Amino acid sequence: MSLKKDHILGSGSAALAAGAAGAAIGGMIAGPAGVAVGAAAGGALGAVAGHRASEAADPTDDLGHFQQLYWKMPYYVEGHDWHDYAPAYRYGLDTWAQHHARGLDAVESQLQGGWEAAQRFGSRLQWQQAKPAIAHAWESKDDEQRKPM
Numbered sequence: 181m182s183l184k185k186d187h188i189l190g191s192g193s194a195a196l197a198a199g200a201a202g203a204a205i206g207g208m209i210a211g212p213a214g215v216a217v218g219a220a221a222g223g224a225l226g227a228v229a230g231h232r233a234s235e236a237a238d239p240t241d242d243l244g245h246f247q248q249l250y251w252k253m254p255y256y257v258e259g260h261d262w263h264d265y266a267p268a269y270r271y272g273l274d275t276w277a278q279h280h281a282r283g284l285d286a287v288e289s290q291l292q293g294g295w296e297a298a299q300r301f302g303s304r305l306q307w308q309q310a311k312p313a314i315a316h317a318w319e320s321k322d323d324e325q326r327k328p329m
Contacts, residue, residue: 243269246317255312260304267301268310272317280325284318 243266250256250265257264275294279287291314292307303310 243273246313250313253312253316255309255316257305257309260309264303264305265313267303268305268313269317271295271301271310272314273321275314276318276321280318280321284315 246269247262247266250262250269271291271294275287275291279291284291288311292311295301295307295310295314300306300310305313
């Protein structure tokens with residue numbers, strides 16, 4: 181599953197503020213017609229700026245977006261909670277940087293050894309239960325890497 185983060189609050193509030201500013205400027209320059217054009221242009225630019233600011237404040241390496249959906253994922257194991265899944269996602273994000281060029285399957289035994297040697301970072305998930313969450317984190321980093329700038 182590909183993960184898309186929503187930054188509704190940041191984008192929306194910036195769009196609102198920039199739209200109001202654009203309307204005021206448009207009204208001063210071109211009268212009533214300029215208000216509409218200025219509001220639309222300001223709103224669009226504000227939404228883009230707000231999304232970028234929200235992304236900077238909540239980067240993909242942050243676990244917050246995983247926390248919102250881990251319990252809905254097909255790999256979720258009933259009876260476990262965020263404290264079990266957070267270490268798996270963090271381990272996935274951290275190990276991706278070192279090993280993504282080789283692929284998860286190529287380094288699985290090495291990652292499994294690290295997971296077990298670290299006593300699962302306090303998680304109750306066994307390797308086979310943690311691996312899908314780790315893979316999910318890797319996929320999110322792969323998706324981010326492919327995203328055009």
